[in-house]
């Protein structure tokens with residue numbers, strides 16, 4: 552199945568479209584297993600989901616979530632840790648049970664065991680129904696940087712120079728950006744029954760075009776999504792600007 556592409560006019564429309572898709576999936580399966588992403592891109596989508604919870608009663612009480620990744624070395628109290636991000640941008644504003652939320656432990660003294668347990672927890676839950684993704688300017692998904700094997704699973708990874716630069720905007724200085732993360736692998740992500748990737752802004756246009764229209768290669772990790780049976784890209788105009796086929 553080719554990747555379905557929706558081009559929204561701007562960030563706001565992209566966010567609302569993604570939130571509606573997630574909300575419809577929750578209504579359809581209240582005990583859905585969601586895979587969630589952090590970063591700048593999904594913030595608007597999470598805001599809209601919070602609004603739907605508060606104003607329309609969207610119910611997260613049975614939802615289970617697994618996040619894609621976490622920085623190694625950041626405690627959950629660090630404002631840039633992904634656990635902190637999820638709590639602040641979604642979890643504490645909706646009625647999801649905190650014990651049903653899973654973010655890899657970046658402070659684990661046995662990361663290998665933590666990664667294995669994370670994979671086991673996904674399996675025990677029944678696998679991810681709907682995985683939300685962003686995309687790096689270099690085409691990464693989660694922290695699977697260019698060159699990551701397609702058969703990779705949750706593990707400790709090193710961030711590429713590009714990602715360290717891209718993410719420096721969230722820290723006081725580039726030196727504070729952690730160099731490693733625990734990340735779901737590409738194979739872990741590909742096992743999700745449905746995948747939705749969000750991209751916004753000109754900085755993603757190259758990566759989006761290569762992922763959708765280029766060859767499937769480990770050099771562009773998101774290109775592997777061409778092999779997924781149920782994947783949708785929700786883009787804004789800017790991130791879709793380098794596509795040759797203008798799907799709507």
Ligand code: F6R
Nearest residue numbers: 588589590591592685686687693
């Ligand atoms: C975040 C993640 C990353 C981001 C990507 C884009 O959990 O896995 O792959 O989705 O780096 O980040 P933003 O949205 O900040 O441009």
